[in-house]
Amino acid sequence: MTHLSLVNVCKQFAGASAVCDFNLDVEKGEFVSFLGPSGCGKTTTLRMIAGFEVPTTGKVTIDDVDITSKAPNQRNVGMVFQAYALFPNMTVAQNIGFGLQIRKEPKGAIKERVEEMLSLIHLEKKGNSYPYQLSGGQQQRVALARALANRPQVLLLDEPLSALDAKIRVSLRAEIRAIQRKLGITAIYVTHDQEEALSISDRIVVMFEGKIEQVGSPFEIYNFPKTAFVASFVGTLNTATAEVLDPAERLITMDGVRLQSAEVMEGLNKGDKVSIAIRPERLSFSALEKKANLMDCTIENITFLGSVVRIQVTIGSTRFYMDTFNNPFLELPKIGDREQVTCSREAVLVLKA
Amino acid sequence: MKRGGKVWSWFWMILGILYFFLPLVATFLFSLRAKKGILSFLAYSELFKDSSFIKGFSYSILWGFLTIIVGILIFVPTAYWVRLRVPQFRTAVEFITLLPFVIPAIVFVFGLVRTFSQPPFLIVDSPLLLVAGYTVLSMPYMYRSIDTGLRSIDVQTLTEAGQSLGAGWGTILFRIILPNIRVAILSGAFLSFAIVIGEYILAQYLAKPAFAPYLAYLIQQKAYEPAAATIISFALTWACMGIINLFGRGQEGQIAGGH
Numbered sequence: 001m002t003h004l005s006l007v008n009v010c011k012q013f014a015g016a017s018a019v020c021d022f023n024l025d026v027e028k029g030e031f032v033s034f035l036g037p038s039g040c041g042k043t044t045t046l047r048m049i050a051g052f053e054v055p056t057t058g059k060v061t062i063d064d065v066d067i068t069s070k071a072p073n074q075r076n077v078g079m080v081f082q083a084y085a086l087f088p089n090m091t092v093a094q095n096i097g098f099g100l101q102i103r104k105e106p107k108g109a110i111k112e113r114v115e116e117m118l119s120l121i122h123l124e125k126k127g128n129s130y131p132y133q134l135s136g137g138q139q140q141r142v143a144l145a146r147a148l149a150n151r152p153q154v155l156l157l158d159e160p161l162s163a164l165d166a167k168i169r170v171s172l173r174a175e176i177r178a179i180q181r182k183l184g185i186t187a188i189y190v191t192h193d194q195e196e197a198l199s200i201s202d203r204i205v206v207m208f209e210g211k212i213e214q215v216g217s218p219f220e221i222y223n224f225p226k227t228a229f230v231a232s233f234v235g236t237l238n239t240a241t242a243e244v245l246d247p248a249e250r251l252i253t254m255d256g257v258r259l260q261s262a263e264v265m266e267g268l269n270k271g272d273k274v275s276i277a278i279r280p281e282r283l284s285f286s287a288l289e290k291k292a293n294l295m296d297c298t299i300e301n302i303t304f305l306g307s308v309v310r311i312q313v314t315i316g317s318t319r320f321y322m323d324t325f326n327n328p329f330l331e332l333p334k335i336g337d338r339e340q341v342t343c344s345r346e347a348v349l350v351l352k353a
Numbered sequence: 354m355k356r357g358g359k360v361w362s363w364f365w366m367i368l369g370i371l372y373f374f375l376p377l378v379a380t381f382l383f384s385l386r387a388k389k390g391i392l393s394f395l396a397y398s399e400l401f402k403d404s405s406f407i408k409g410f411s412y413s414i415l416w417g418f419l420t421i422i423v424g425i426l427i428f429v430p431t432a433y434w435v436r437l438r439v440p441q442f443r444t445a446v447e448f449i450t451l452l453p454f455v456i457p458a459i460v461f462v463f464g465l466v467r468t469f470s471q472p473p474f475l476i477v478d479s480p481l482l483l484v485a486g487y488t489v490l491s492m493p494y495m496y497r498s499i500d501t502g503l504r505s506i507d508v509q510t511l512t513e514a515g516q517s518l519g520a521g522w523g524t525i526l527f528r529i530i531l532p533n534i535r536v537a538i539l540s541g542a543f544l545s546f547a548i549v550i551g552e553y554i555l556a557q558y559l560a561k562p563a564f565a566p567y568l569a570y571l572i573q574q575k576a577y578e579p580a581a582a583t584i585i586s587f588a589l590t591w592a593c594m595g596i597i598n599l600f601g602r603g604q605e606g607q608i609a610g611g612h
Contacts, residue, residue, distance in 0.1 A: 050513075085514035147517070150518060
């Protein structure tokens with residue numbers, strides 16, 4: 001059953017469209033990330049769910065109740081901000097219990113809930129500390145506990161890890177996901193970090209210029225991008241212009257190299273120009289294994305990235321990257337060598353403009 | 354820091370201290386010379402026997418506290434709202450808050466008398482008009498102190514955090530914003546209080562009891578008592594502000610958290 005729903009939501013600021021025709025249904029307990037570059041409308045959409053912005057058109061519902069015009073303090077929606085937004089004049093316990101105090105819950109119940117939340121975020125001993133006495137990661141955990149203390153119907157997280165260093169970001173995102181799973185709460189997570197979105201989400205909504213580009217699981221978004229933007233934004237991607245040879249056989253040609261794709265080329269005719277994309281890790285040297293597509297290439301550059309070695313090759317006049325796992329017992333080619341690379345039919349993606 | 358720089362720092366600091374304290378020390382020493390040939394507190398005891406001094410000074414303290422309360426009630430929500438909702442009007446509002454520097458107090462008081470001495474606003478005899486006048490005079494200091502305090506916190510995010518937890522405007526203002534700009538409010542209050550204690554024109558022309566008109570009267574009549582009154586006013590003003598500071602600060606951690 002749909003828990004949170006956004007129907008034809010649009011938002012304009014001074015005539016300029018920030019979000020346009022946004023439609024999304026979120027199931028109860030689902031973790032959905034809004035992913036996109038700065039200014040794509042992801043935070044604006046989140047703020048419309050929170051009630052900080054009113055949609056120009058469209059509606060927002062939770063459990064079929066229209067909350068579009070409800071004030072933020074009348075919605076039962078928890079929010080975690082990028083800048084933590086803990087109240088500096090209150091202790092950790094007072095911060096967590098603030099929302100419950102507003103609801104005039106009994107003192108005993110507040111104390112119990114605060115202790116429960118402190119235990120959830122593993123900060124049992126920090127109840128009497130002030131926010132300035134905590135690290136960034138601890139502050140954000142308190143902000144999460146504060147947002148959850150009210151038992152909100154939906155939890156909104158606006159780039160909550162952006163202000164933290166890389167190591168804490170990784171551990172805290174796992175903690176956020178574990179808490180969300182444990183409580184079974186519906187969560188909407190805004191990020192511009194693709195790795196974060198891919199690792200944490202049930203579904204990802206990729207946005208660009210105020211519109212949804214693609215909605216899908218992290219696996220679908222990464223492996224089967226529907227548009228050129230999604231393909232280029234999520235992960236590293238080799239893109240090139242190609243020409244349709246035989247739509248029925250799904251054959252194309254790129255710089256005179258014949259390639260076969262697994263994608264249905266509906267509406268395309270022989271001679272049509274298309275964009276194709278191949279992930280670097282889908283390419284391999286044909287000396288090791290042969291797949292449906294074979295391409296002669298010249299080695300241009302080799303970059304050691306730790307667990308991965310990135311090799312830059314030219315196929316005709318097109319430059320491609322190829323990623324291979326770092327294997328200390330495997331001999332790598334040298335710059336200037338002529339080699340043959342191969343990829344499967346499924347690796348060749350034909351993209352919509 | 355270079356040695357020369359350190360010497361100059363000390364030089365300017367000592368010069369500043371001397372500039373501030375020398376007149377005060379001179380006034381104090383002068384106030385002790387009421388009895389010929391010996392230093393005594395005669396001027397002070399004479400002063401405390403004068404009921405007009407007690408009355409004038411007490412009223413000034415009362416006007417000062419009322420001005421601070423009215424100032425907080427008006428300028429905190431205004432500065433908060435301007436920063437949160439209409440930041441484009443900040444320059445205009447700042448210009449308005451500076452008007453008391455531009456308009457001479459004498460012009461201001463005649464404007465007050467003329468406007469509020471006829472129906473429908475016949476309140477020229479009310480002490481409220483005096484407090485309102487003082488509030489206007491202290492506006493540049495109070496508003497700017499509050500605005501500086503608001504600048505040091507993330508007003509919008511704290512407000513939104515409060516809203517998302519179910520708080521209304523009043524709760525957000527009095528439980529979240531106000532405690533976090535307490536230090537700024539205190540400095541605004543200190544300046545407002547000092548202005549009210551030393552202000553002469555408004556109280557004189559609105560014919561209300563206050564310390565400054567009494568001091569002006571005293572200067573014309575006596576020699577040593579005005580100096581004693583000046584020292585007492587300094588001491589009492591500082592004592593009052595110390596008390597405000599003491600009650601306003603609360604726990605050390607809370608203030609630190611406000612930064």
